[in-house]
Each structure stands twice: as C-alpha cells, then as structure tokens.
Amino acid sequence: MCMKKTLLFVCGLLMCMSTQAGDFEKAKDAVTNMGVGWNLGNTLDANDGSKTWTTTEQHETCWGQPVTKPELMKMMAEAGFNTIRVPVTWYQEMDANGKVNDAWMKRVKEVVDYVIDNGMYCILNVHHDTGADSNTFKSWLKASSKNYTANKDKYEYLWKQIAETFKDYDDHLLFEAYNEMLDEKSTWNEPVDKTDGYKAINDYAKSFVTTVRNTGGNNKDRNLIVNTYSASSMPNAMKNLDLPEESNHIIFQIHSYPNWQTKSNAKKEIDNLISNIKSNLLNRAPVIIGEYATFTTWPSDIDYYNTDREVALYAMDYLIQETKKAGVGTCYWMGLSDGTYRTLPVFHQADLAQTLIKAYYGSIDGYKYPTVDDFDIVYTINYADEWSEAFLYGASTPLKLSDYKGLRLELDKDSYNETLQVKLYGKTNSGKEAYIPVTGTVTTVNFADSQDNIGDEISRITLQKTIKDPLTAKVLKATLIKADDSESNCDISVYWGCTITSEATPKPTGIRAIPMNKVASDGAIYNLRGQRILKPQKGFYIQDGKTHIAK
Template sequence: MKRWTSSVISTLALGASIGAYAQGCGTGGGVTVCLTATGTASHVELSWTADKPITNVQILRDKDSDPDGRKRLAKVGKNVRNYVDEGAVAGKPYWYWIKFSVDGQSYDSNAAATARAGMRDMTSLQLSAKMAPGWNLGNTLEAIGGETAWGNPKANQAIMDGIKAAGFKSVRIPVSWKQYADANDNISASWMARVTEVVNYARNAGLYTIINIHWDGGWMQPTYSQQAMVNARIAKFWTQIANNFKTYDDYLLFAGTNEVMVDGDYGPPTVEYYTVQNSFNQTFVDAVRATGGYNKSRHLIVQGFNTNIDYTVAYFSVPKDPAAKKLMVEVHYYDPYNFTLNGSSDNIWQWGAIADNPAHTETWANEPYVDAQMDKMKTRFMDSLGMGVLMGEYAAISRLSVDSSQRYRTYWDETITRSAAARGIVPVYWDHGYTGGDHTMGLFDRSTGAQVHTGVISAVVNAAK
C-alpha cells in the first residue's frame, strides 16, 4: 500500500484539543482527495471530494493520529462522497481516513480530525481548575471604530501561539457587536466570520477561549427604562452568536456581559440597578440554552454588578439554568485604583509589604485585603454554590519614571495572581496591547507573539502554578 503526499488545512490544530471541524487534503495516483470531518451534537459527518475517479473506497477511524491501529468503519460505492459516523462517543476526538484505489493501486488520505461532541462531563468548578492563568486580547475586537481603531494590529495566530507558549492556558476575547449590526440587531456575516476566525486562532493554539459582549458603546444600561430594550438585544445577539458556535467544544465559553453599571456611577447599586442587571444574566443564559446543540451544556459566565467583588457578593442572583453546575461568575480586580490605573499621577507608585515609602503607598488594599477579597468569592460561590469564579480582568500600569525596574507592578501582578489561583479562582490578566512607554499594561508584541515584559509574564505564569 502506498502513502500519498498530503497537506493539511484545518481550522483546529490536530495536536491540540480537537474542535468541531477539520480537513485533510492529499494526492495519490494523480488524484487529489480532500476529506472533511464535521462534529455535530449527535454524530460526525464526513464528506470528501476527488478530482478524478477513485474505486474501492473505504472509511477508517482511530482515536489518535497514528495510522497504526485504524479500524474500517465502512466500504462505500466509488461515487459516494459522504458518510455519517453514528458511533462516535461524545467528547472524544477521532481521526478519519479515506482509503481508495486508482488503477488497482491503493492509497490513503491524510487524517481529518474532529470530535462528535466537545462537552466533557465536568462542572464549571472542575473546568475552572484547568484554565489558570488567562490573558485578555484587550482593545482589539471590542475597539469602537474597527479592530485596529485603538492602535493594535489585527489579531493573528502568532499572538495566540505566543501566549500559549508563555504558559497561559486561557484567552478572554472582548467583543463589540452593536457597531457591526443593523438597525434590527442582525450581526453582519463578515463580522461573525472575523470573530470566528479569531476564536479559531485561540483554539488552534489549544487555549480555553472566552468571548463576551463587552462595553459595546454603552447601550447596556441597567435601568428600568432601558430594561426591555437591553434584554431584547442581549437575547438577539446571543442567539446569533450561540448558533454560530453551537458545534464548538467546551474549550469555548460564553460570557454574557462585561462591567454592567450606569455610566459614571461607581457607587453601590440601587435595587433598580442590580435587579435589572441580574435580569441581563438570566436573558443571556436563556438565549444560549435555547439554541441547542453543544450550547445546552456549554459553560457560561455571568457577571456581578460592575464586576465588583463586594457588590457581587451582596447583590448577585444566580440565574436559573437547565444545565446543572455549568455557570461561572465573573469579577474584576483593580485595587487600589491610584496604584493600578490612575495614570494622571505617579504619587502612589509603591505597593504592599515591600513598600518602603509611606508617602507613596496607599494605606489599604494590601496583601491581607487581597486575600480577604478572594476568600469572599471562594466562600460565597465556590464553596457554597459550586460555581467556578473568573477574575476576568486585573493588571497594574507601568510607572517607569518612578519604578524603572517595574518592581512594584510585577509584585502586585504576582500577588493578585497567586491569591486568586491558590483559591481556584481563574486570574485573567488585562493586556491592552501597548507595551512601550509609561502607564502601559501590554506584555506581548501583538504582531509576532514575542514576549516584551518577560518579568511580569514569568511572575504571573509562575504564581498561577
């Protein structure tokens, strides 16, 4: 039996966790055959093309890419070009081959791999244990005005490969949708395709991947007057998004919203505000589950009010979900503000136990405070409710003019990461893409995936172990 020369074209790397679609093409005996395998909620659909006649067509399957040990599933007619594998087991990857003859000589196709279903039998708490640390593709797909409008290059495979190689296990991809939708909230096909392409970059790299509805222009105001409109839009957007990704495995997670609040009001929420915001979470869960397929049991992430830990503990209401133990709750962490985010002043530039100048150090939000905040989330959600917890954003800006070695920034990033990860909370570093100059948070070259701030990267990755 002769092997044929082949090339693989696939949306998901065969060596990574297998996704819903893969294709292999090759040439043997002067004939080019392309085999496509597509996973659905109940089976695997195979189809193939041949640019010249072939005979003695056989379909083979294995649980790895090694052709040794393959078993024949079927022999089909020479003109048949499709087959349904009803025997694939949910959640397991499979490699498929087409064996065929040309002028009496036998050839093999290259493997095309897929999984019948990507939903493993695990709770969100169990899944979250596999996801730390995470990294944000910030200021890119959520940029108002277009993907490059805020100064970052278009997302590519290199950046996903780079963060995976650095030791990150998850990527959060903030996404804006309204600017790419028509007046009736129909998302453009080109934008859905672009988001899919970026998700596939992440999945090719073997990363757990989170997509959301991010700030999106500020239409998601949690007020009674806006409630009906916002819920209708959330439902319509998530119905479209979920349908597009319904065959993707459980390495893809959906996060319903982002930092829901009334613009400009950072204080404790009123009853109106948190009641309406809780309704947004319920609408999101209902919309996704209604699309069926893998979305019936996809892990979903719902948000506390303004993703503030104290407000989440006090006011969050767990949405009703027909899928058992498939919800995570998301918070963010940027305390103390004057150290982490306030770029208008460099007066507060030291932090924590290593600080040696009280005049430049906040008197609150030190290490014991961090641990106490993380304990609140662990006790309230992980221990009491069995919910996974995602710290979807955290970072401190560089202050190179006063902390040229980035000692304090690195120490803060390391401490927050370790405190979260030690409790099973998934820390997802906020990277806005900008690596040069002062008051930046970027860690990687977005074009090449190369590490820029290796000290911070190593501190975060090692602290999550």
C-alpha cells in the first residue's frame, strides 16, 4: 500500500476511533487544539421577521452575504484557521410546535460538513433567537425567569432536534447554548434585576446541557459551550455564570469589542481582560472569546482597521499572543473575507488574517492568503426594484474627503448611461446626497465636485438603478482613489433590491513555480490532516517529517 493511501487509511481509522463516546478530548485540550478561529457571520444567523422564506438561499442571503460554499472553508483552513463558529438563527424556521424546517436543518448540516470535511473544529449555536429588541425584531429567548418558564420546553425541543441531527459527529463539533442573551429590557453587560437575570442564564445553560446529554451517543461527552449574560466580559457577568455540570467537557464563552484608542490602551484593555478571565472563569473551566474584532460599537462605531491600521494590527497581534499564553481560545467576528469576497473566495483583509495566524504560530510559512489582486473579477448585479442599489462602499467608517479624492468605475459596456448612477451619501442620517450619472464604460467621480452637496465625508457609495424595468449590469472594476493617487478596490456588495454574483479568473503569472513539499525541521507538530497543533493528542502525529504515536 502506498504512503498516501496508508495515511488516508490511518486518518479514517482515527476518525472512527474518535467517534467512540468516552474517547472525546477534554474541553481544555479542545480549546488548545482549536487554534485560531473565525465566525461565518451574517449568514445562517441572518433573519428578517417581516419575510417568509420559500428557500434556504433566501434566508441565508437576506443580509447580503452570499450562499456559503465549501471552497470558502478550504481557503480558511489553508490560511491556518482551525475553528469555524457557525452562528445559526432558528426562529423563522420553526413551526408553531417548535419543529425545525427539514430543509433548514439540512442546510445547516451541509455548512457544518464543509467545516468538518476541511479538518477544522466547528462551533454550532443558537444565535439571533437572543439579542436586543428593536422596532423590527424581538428575540424569544431572554434572561428572565418568566421567559424561561414560558419557553423552556420549546428551547429544549430545539436543542433536542439539533443534538439528534449531529449526535454521531466526533469531537470536532461543539455546541453553543445561546449567543448574547439579554433581559426583558435588552440591557447589555448586566441584567437590571441581577438576581433574576443571572438565575435565568444559568437555568437556560442547565437545560441546554441536560437536553444534549440525554440524546446519548457522542453527545454524552461532547464539549459544550455556555455564555455569560449578554456574552459580557464584565467581571460580575463572569462570576455569576455557573458551571452547569461537573465534567471536563464544558467551556465558558465571552465576547469582547473594546475601544482600543491607542497601542498602550489596547495593551491595558487586553491585560485587564485576560486577568478577569483568569480570576472569574478560567479557574473553573476553559474559555473561548467567541467574538472579537478590530471595531467597537461604543461609544461610537469605530473600525480601527480602517481608521488606524497600526493600532488594529498591534491589538490583534497582542490579543492572540496573550490568549494563547493563557490557554484561551478565540474566534474572529466575520471580517477577513466578507460579502462577494467569500464567493471567489479571497481575503479582503489578508494582512489581518496573517497577523492573527502569525501571532499564534510565529510564522505564516506554508499558509495561503489569496486576494482580489490574484484574479480578474467580473461582478454581475441583478437589479429588481426601482432605485435599488449595490454597495461600492458600505463600511461603517466614513470616507473623509481629506483622505480620498474620488472613485473610478469600469463597466462591461457603454449602454448604461440612462439606467445607472453613482450615489454618494453624506454623513449618516444627514440627508445629504449627490448623484453622478454613469458615462460610457469608465466613470470617474471627483468627490470635491460634490462637496457642496455631501459635506466633508461620505458614509456610503452605491451604484443605483434609475429605471423601473429589471436590469443586469456587469462591473469589471471599481476603485477608490486616495489623496496620494493610489487606489484600493471597492467592496461590491448588496445594499437593497438586488443580488450579486461574481466570476473570477486567475491572473496570468508567467512562469509557474512547481510546489514542493517541505519537511518540517523546527520541531513543529502536525496532525494527519496537515494542521499544526501545540501538543500530540492520542493517536498518530507528525514531527520533523516522521510519524509518531501518542498513547
């Protein structure tokens, strides 16, 4: 038998062995082996209470993200990520009795399989069934005793269905009880009624664990995750989260979106976070920071990746190094590859992805980070509604006219003149707008020409349809022109009333290098999937090019 077939046989044998209940790795080991994680955000967790879905695709894409494909997960694995958190919102896919739509459960299973089949860990949860109420959304799971009493059976039935569907999966699949559960007043960090709110969180956590365990099979030993109130990183929220069972298979989770401000302040914030985790959670069970990012939403929306890249990358590097030292897991929230970038798939924040991986492993050698610069891309926008719009720029951080001079848009033909226009929005909620008609195949927009209409910053830029009839337009390229005349690619994505697909052709690179397999000689340890791990687990592993076995 050839070496390749031998390894495949051994991998299959180990996977079969690992599915034996009782052989599951302990939660502490799982958190270590999960390495650096990423969230598949705004996808299966997307929801819209005003809509009724007839297909899973309509649901999955209602927040503008594309349908997830296995190629995206392959890209994340090849970049060095070893965990994917898959947030899922269930309430719109449940009937009056709480039964989950079969098609939705099947789709969730497909996405989980994309992760598992690429050798990564997967965290599956109940997501926007919790959260802050608004005029258009009301969560059904809340941290109150009244809510728990009313929804206990429905909640347990939901988790029974999920657990039964995945009961035979091995220890690469973890369940997370709920996302950011708030009290009846949608209060963040701590409940208004602390006694009642914390009791309800612990009641829901206990129901989750008991329900999953009772389904048997591998669920008897599966590693399960429970979150603090609102997934808060405040010390009181940590202290008041109980361990729902005495076992080695429970993980605590928090989220963290602090306002970094400066490098020194970022270091101070991270040191304080790690200290609180150690004092209030890690002394009882392993911990994952299930969401974090370069942005903060308080006291205002700031994405340091756009406004102060140096601070952003410093903070991410320091956070990953310190969490690794402390034995705390991490899953980055949603960025790195977003919107149409996921369909290619490529990274639109490759430097950030590299920063996370290098901080954890010390190097990015052997990992891949494809970007749009590696491809010629054609975006096809299918407009349906009159005045519908596609984002050319839709990030949370406004563009300042002192930093950006304009935009260049290239289309596939010159017949869009009376049908499309570039729309510039001034400061958020200011009502200031400017409209620039598309002219020929290439339209160049000078922001200064519209400054009287929009002010000194642009909150978003769209390509808008101006006719009633449906329209399909193809964008060959769209770039923002900076003050120094350098250009950056626009992130073309859905705003409203349209869908977007993309086709990518690798750019010619001349002479192609022949890839060679390097034998590791730095003492690094790899599992049989080729993924770097910190220490050997039970079974076979590879170190310095040789196969070993850990018992």
